[in-house]
Amino acid sequence: MGTWTIHLPGGARRTLDLRLVSSEDNLLFDSIKRGWAKYGITLLADRPYWLGETVKKSWGQEDLRNYDVSLQDRIDYGYASNVINYLSAGSTLGSAAVSNDGDIPTFPAWTAVGPTTSVSFGVDGSRIKVPFGIPEGYAVQIDTDPVNGQVLWYGPWDGSKIADPVDRTSELDPTSKFVAIPRGQDRKLSIVMTGTGTVLAEVQNKYRRAW
The missing domain is CATH 2.60.120.860 (Jelly Rolls)
Structure with missing residues (x-):
């Protein structure tokens, strides 16, 4: 198994999981002596869709707390004495x-x-x-x-x-x-x-x- 990944210049990428099915390894030259070999391979995607990034x-x-912290807010929520504002989650x-x-x-x-x-x-x-x-x-x-x-x-x-x-x-x-x-x-x-x-x-x- 392996993963084929395509990158765009902006950093986005998509991936496809692949499995080796066969290879055209009937070589004309001795790859051990030459040091390299070029040959085709056949890959199969068991799940055929490319995946985007997670x-x-x-x-x-x-969260309905007040933005401006009041005296009652300090009692209810236990704010530190130097806290004057509260920013709720978006x-x-x-x-x-x-x-x-x-x-x-x-x-x-x-x-x-x-x-x-x-x-x-x-x-x-x-x-x-x-x-x-x-x-x-x-x-x-x-x-x-x-x-x-x-x-x-x-x-x-x-x-x-x-x-x-x-x-x-x-x-x-x-x-x-x-x-x-x-x-x-x-x-x-x-x-x-x-x-x-x-x-x-x-x-x-x-x-x-x-x-």
Whole structure:
């Protein structure tokens, strides 16, 4: 197996996983003596779509704190004495959307990081509901692509991945729907959460040709 990677001058790239099928190694010269040989090879892409770079986005619960920190805010949120302003996060659950500029629908990989007592996520109203609460410092993760098994993993969150994941797929509601993101810009996602955790989505769009 190998990976064919095409780079653009601006830094963008797309990849295609390939498997060696055959090679035209009926050589006219002794390559050991010459030191090199030029011959053709045949490669097969078991998954025929080129992959774009992985795009990661995250969303949290809407933060309604005041920009100008008041005396009551200092009591409620425990601000330090030198804090005079509070800047809220820009991406909230209500504005959750991603773009798919690929040639076919693409399945996202979801991560929900606690604390949250209830969370569900999906596309166009079709959701996967996590059937248990997620304490602070823990997370769940599920890749909705059928090729990757659609397994619900749970475990401690180290900031980038789940450490020592446990398979809790059997607890999923059987009505959960694993829906792909259609082609198009700013496709709205469906995210509902109770708590102050974070939901992350990773997508890798697919293309029929490199460019």
